[in-house]
Amino acid sequence: MGHSDLSRLVEPDRVRKEVYTDAGIFEREMERIHETVWxxxxxxxxxxKPGDYYTVQIGRQPMIMVRGKDRKVHVLYNRCPHRGNMICxxxxxxxxxxxxxSYHAWTFQxxxxxxxIPMKSAYDGTRYGQGNPDCDMKKAARVENYRGFVxxxxxQKGPSxxxxxxxxxxxxxxxxxxxxxxEVEVVPNCFRVIQHSNWKLFLENQLDALHPSxxxxxxxxxxxxxxxxLAKKAKGGAAPLSYHMxxxxxxxxxxxxxxxxxxxYPYGHCILTGYMGLRPQDPDTLAYDKIMIKAYGRKRFEExxxxxxxxxxxxxxxxxxxxxxQLRAVRPLGVDRTLTEIWHFRLKGAPEAIYRRSLAYYNLxxxxxxxxxxxxxxxxxxxxxxxxxxxxxxxxxxxxxGRDLEKDGAVSSGPKMGTxxxxxxNQMKAWxxxxxxx
Amino acid sequence: xxxxxxxxxxxQFLYRQAACLDGKQxxxxxxxxxxxxxxxxxxxxxxxxxxxxxxxxAEDKNLMTVRMLRVxxxxxxxxxxxxxxxHVVSNVVLxxxxxxxxxxxxxxxxxMELRRDDVRHFAGAYLHKLRKTKNGYAIQLxxxxxxxxxxxxxxxxxxxx
Numbered sequence: 001m002g003h004s005d006l007s008r009l010v011e012p013d014r015v016r017k018e019v020y021t022d023a024g025i026f027e028r029e030m031e032r033i034h035e036t037v038w039x040x041x042x043x044x045x046x047x048x049k050p051g052d053y054y055t056v057q058i059g060r061q062p063m064i065m066v067r068g069k070d071r072k073v074h075v076l077y078n079r080c081p082h083r084g085n086m087i088c089x090x091x092x093x094x095x096x097x098x099x100x101x102s103y104h105a106w107t108f109q110x111x112x113x114x115x116x117i118p119m120k121s122a123y124d125g126t127r128y129g130q131g132n133p134d135c136d137m138k139k140a141a142r143v144e145n146y147r148g149f150v151x152x153x154x155x156q157k158g159p160s161x162x163x164x165x166x167x168x169x170x171x172x173x174x175x176x177x178x179x180x181x182x183e184v185e186v187v188p189n190c191f192r193v194i195q196h197s198n199w200k201l202f203l204e205n206q207l208d209a210l211h212p213s214x215x216x217x218x219x220x221x222x223x224x225x226x227x228x229x230l231a232k233k234a235k236g237g238a239a240p241l242s243y244h245m246x247x248x249x250x251x252x253x254x255x256x257x258x259x260x261x262x263x264x265y266p267y268g269h270c271i272l273t274g275y276m277g278l279r280p281q282d283p284d285t286l287a288y289d290k291i292m293i294k295a296y297g298r299k300r301f302e303e304x305x306x307x308x309x310x311x312x313x314x315x316x317x318x319x320x321x322x323x324x325x326q327l328r329a330v331r332p333l334g335v336d337r338t339l340t341e342i343w344h345f346r347l348k349g350a351p352e353a354i355y356r357r358s359l360a361y362y363n364l365x366x367x368x369x370x371x372x373x374x375x376x377x378x379x380x381x382x383x384x385x386x387x388x389x390x391x392x393x394x395x396x397x398x399x400x401x402g403r404d405l406e407k408d409g410a411v412s413s414g415p416k417m418g419t420x421x422x423x424x425x426n427q428m429k430a431w432x433x434x435x436x437x438x
Numbered sequence: 439x440x441x442x443x444x445x446x447x448x449x450q451f452l453y454r455q456a457a458c459l460d461g462k463q464x465x466x467x468x469x470x471x472x473x474x475x476x477x478x479x480x481x482x483x484x485x486x487x488x489x490x491x492x493x494x495x496a497e498d499k500n501l502m503t504v505r506m507l508r509v510x511x512x513x514x515x516x517x518x519x520x521x522x523x524x525h526v527v528s529n530v531v532l533x534x535x536x537x538x539x540x541x542x543x544x545x546x547x548x549x550m551e552l553r554r555d556d557v558r559h560f561a562g563a564y565l566h567k568l569r570k571t572k573n574g575y576a577i578q579l580x581x582x583x584x585x586x587x588x589x590x591x592x593x594x595x596x597x598x599x
Binding site: 187189191192193194195196218219221222223225226230243246339344352355356359362363364367368369370371373374375377378379 | 494504509512515592
């Protein structure tokens, strides 16, 4: 697809359906977006010991994130330079002192450098052997670690990770700052769920503040029914917070969602501001507050817990809920198939009760038996089916179009317009730029 | 009671549990649990407790009720399409029989699920801790170790396995 064709795909308030369904466009996206920009690989606490590794997909490239003997986290292509065999067949593990190819036993250091080739002398006088970089496992062009969150870019050139993240860096700061020790560690479990739709549908849905009241009404109502019964029985008149997290999907009405705001940034990132009652005055919270004040002082503590964020979207592959210490990494598998990896983090130094509170959300909302995402995935599938049809050519992104506010390079939804489709418009604007359509 | 009779009674109970799920008799299924009963599906067989850890399911009767009310709600969009399951329960082995009649029993299950035109299979091991009451057994714990627990889920699980 040529430059002029691409530029006809995106208009300020609508996009062509092919953006979601065309296999050729998908290939170009992988090349120009996912295999170019900074993509989240994982948290360094996933690989605490030398030799620990996780495999991860960046665009179409199978990669390995590994902890080296030098304590550094390296990101390598999961490919033997000899015959192209994948080096790690498991999703995670410990590779020991070295990587060893299961086909002809070439061995490599944790940073990818060739260690040994069996029958070395057979390569005498050939171009192959130690010192030839073509005999090393290829490394990701760039790797950066921000407060424990490891990102890789497969392109030599481009903005640094911090430049790329811009204001969206608050996702990681907010998460880590809420820990009395200033850092988080991964909870060793990853939920993985596949949806039958294009990857962009997931990202657009994350900050679509109108959809919860429609899509998640059933769970919200169901939780509210039980919450009311439990509240009546409870001493303090309140049901456990997890019921409120679920019932909010129904009790936060559309006009309340409009009170929130989305702030959209270059490269497609977006922040949704707003609370879901995450700062109650129960004994657990008060105990946590006390530890935090001791660690940071009252002024800094107020700043930290005053960060007003519900959700941060790091385009094109990460949705972060920092106040709940969880994130979803989006891995496109094909034009109509997408995998999400869902992780939960523990605030180092925080009381167990605080961990358990967000754990409840992780289990109820983000597990493969989710009470919430079942209906999202149903809609994504239906959306993809409809888009693949000839029943229409365009997808509308016009809600509150023309009322966005632009300031210092950021585009905010208008006042009382939290349900604006500004985030989708911003993502598509960034998309068009990445794709070379502008 | 003789072990053989207990074996028979426990087997019949496990079959009824599965039949409630396949028959979508959600309230009847929840009623099989003791008041403090827990339905637990760990993400990995190495987990030893349902508390304080990630879980695919970790539900008391209140959360079970939320799940039931959700699937019965007219706007549970993902519940609209054709959806059926079929459980087969077998390999029932009594592990412990207490003096008061409580038992611990392991079994294997295989569940085939049909959703629209798609078939999925889930299989694994059940551990049931059953409390003997005057109305028969009540489930104190139903632990479900799915063989495919760690595999990526193609779509999700909406109801208990």
